Amino acid sequence: MRTSAFTHPPETHRPTVREAAMRLMRELGIDTVFGNPGSTELPMFRDFPADFRYVLGLQESVVVGMADGYAQAERRAALVNLHSAAGVGHAMGNIFTAFKNQTPLIVTAGQQARSILPFDPFLSAAQATELPRPYVKWACEPARAEDVPLALLRAYHMAMQAPRGPVFLSIPADDWDRSTDWVSTRDVSHTCAPEPKAIAELARALADSERPVIVVGAGVDRDNAVGQVVELAQRHSAAVFAAPMSARCSFPERHPQFQGFLPAMRERIVDALEGHDLIVVLGAPAFSYHVEGQGPHVPPGARLWQIVDDPQVAAWTPTGQSVVCSIDLALDALLQGPSPSGKRKLPQPRPVPAVAEAGDPMSTAFALQSLNAARQPQDVVVEEAPGARSEIQRHLPMDGAETFYTMASGGLGHGMPAAVGIALARARQQREGRVIALIGDGSSLYSIQALYSAARLGLSMTFVILNNRRYAALQDFAPVFGYAPGSKPEGTDLPDLDFVALARGYGVGAARVQEPQELAPALSSALRESGPNLVEIVVA
Structure with a gap:
């Protein structure tokens, strides 16, 4: 957080919703708001704190995209403010992407004043919380103005809890000036440890495997665990592939054990993994497909283990065993497991691509x-x-x-x-x-x-x-x-x-x-x- 000369009002002062919300965001380390302003959002920004920053986007999809990138790089939830139904509608494409990226976002949207909502006013959002579903983890329009700060705190923890993702709050325009109580932050664990018996079984399977392969997805980099995967791959002489459509780099692509990128096609994935007796998928679905396929999902005779922080992804994985937990904690446990039982050959480095020649036009x-x-x-x-x-x-x-x-x-x-x-x-x-x-x-x-x-x-x-x-x-x-x-x-x-x-x-x-x-x-x-x-x- 940036330092500030801001001081909290004395505790005897009963704050407005605006004051309580801004103090809460400050305590959570969130002092940047990404937005494109509309009329129902203006009350939120009156007397905007000097130690906060407003980042303007010229269209709501741009606003959410900027917040997504910012949150990924900061590894912390970002705060987004959108206009009511039309603005949320404009933003939905990138809200969907943030959901798929597992990016923690607190998306707030203005709503018309509570006093005129019964009259279907201009720029109101009918069933506001339904519009962004199913691509938010949680959506709420607080029942009372006084509940807005508590809803923001809950939204933060929901966004940060694995699997991370966007959450949504609809806030009526007249809520910000109502009186409420101060809300303090509290510690909530946002990670999940692996089940000890399951991770011990996987560690033993890795040690006993003759030719293991590791498939890495975006969850590895999201959980800041790339170094751990490199260590695990080197210890077990494992080939490493990037999962289909992975949105992050989770293994150095110049590393001699990196074998390339799995395509989003069932038969070609099976061909690429042929000859491996143990497939360990880290931080990715097993597998993402783009076109129809037939036949097995893994080569005959191969066992598949998946470590992922999303129970829904684990639930639809068609074969093998899954452990639902944070990727970095699972890798900590695997690195404490036994070393390989026998000597293994390192995989052959993938061929160096041919030099592209200058042409007219350029390739x-x-x-x-x-x-x-x-x-x-x-x-x-x-x-x-x-x-x-x-x-x-x-x-x-x-x-x-x-x-x-x-x-x-x-x-x-x-x-x-x-x-x-x-x-x-x-x-x-x-x-x-x-x-x-x-x-x-x-x-x-x-x-x-x-x-x-x-x-x-x-x-x-x-x-x-x-x-x-x-x-x-x-x-x-x-x-x-x-x-x-x-x-x-x-x-x-x-x-x-x-x-x-x-x-x-x-x-x-x-x-x-x-x-x-x-x-x-x-x-x-x-x-x-x-x-x-x-x-x-x-x-x-």
Whole structure:
């Protein structure tokens, strides 16, 4: 928290809901509010505390995306304020993504004054708590104004409790000036230890396995456990794969035991894991699929163990055994378990990708290879370029904890604002390095307004737009759904976009690169500037 000269009023003073809520947020370490203001929210911000910060987003989906990135980088719940029904509706895509990301968010929304709610007033939200469901862990409109601070405290602990996620509070406009009582924070454990017998059985299975494999998901990095996974993999000479669609980097991708990325297809997952007798899935579903599949979920003869902090994910896992607990605590226990019973061979390192040659026009592989050469080890990549993801995985390897973020939902519009939120958190933490928002041309237009917030905040970040003038993921995926080779789904071409003009219109300096020889100097310059900028790369 930032230090402040603010002092609490004497305890004899009976506070307003506003005073009690702000003091509670301060004690919880939450002094930043992400929002886009509307009329029913104005009473919340009257006499806004000088030690709080309001971060403006120009559209509600941008607001939630920024808060999501900020909360992930801070490892703490972030506070979001939205307008009533229309504003929450605008934000729903990124609320869904925050739910899938397991990001702790306290989402508040204005409601019309209680005294006129019986008359269906303008800008009221009918059944306000139903609108964001099922993609919030808890939703509440307190029965009395006096209950708002207690509801905020409950919301915080609900958001932070594993599995973390967004919660929602609808607050009538006239609640903020009502009198209430001070609410104090209290200690609540937000982690869950593994069941001792189950984790001991898994530790013994690991020791007795002849050829174990570990599959890592976003939960590993969320629980700050990447170093523990590296230690466990090295102790057991285990191959390591990234889980399908994982939204974080949970194992260094240049490590010789890293074997690559599992696809979201049942048969290909089984093929990739063939020959392993024990599969340990950490912090991920087993498994996320994108298309229909047939046959077994794991290779014949292989045993599957899953460690995940979400009981619902454990419940639908189709095979094997699951332990529901915090990933870091489970790894602590596994590292105290027995060493391998016999000598094992290390897995063969995966092949080094071929060097991409400069072409006219540039290939996506060449662009990513150039970005990899230009970035610094302390830089962070936030990605939303699904059409280029396979090339990203080949040519832009991530180095482990807190180096990579993307959306777990598959919903577009998260990456640009999330990168702003991550950059804001890292600036607050005084961390070195630059945030690189690697975004597809189509993806960027879902939340292009994030450029304005980056400019206003003066953040150390570079937006890299891969402009291939199409929705590449849709065109490339079309054959799976019966499209003839070379045919394109309607509405998937995006010609004549000018990202330099868009960026400058929001106050962000920008450059467009079309020639291969211009790319390295353009990236080098952009990644060493102090404020935000954008590089549009025209690729084939």
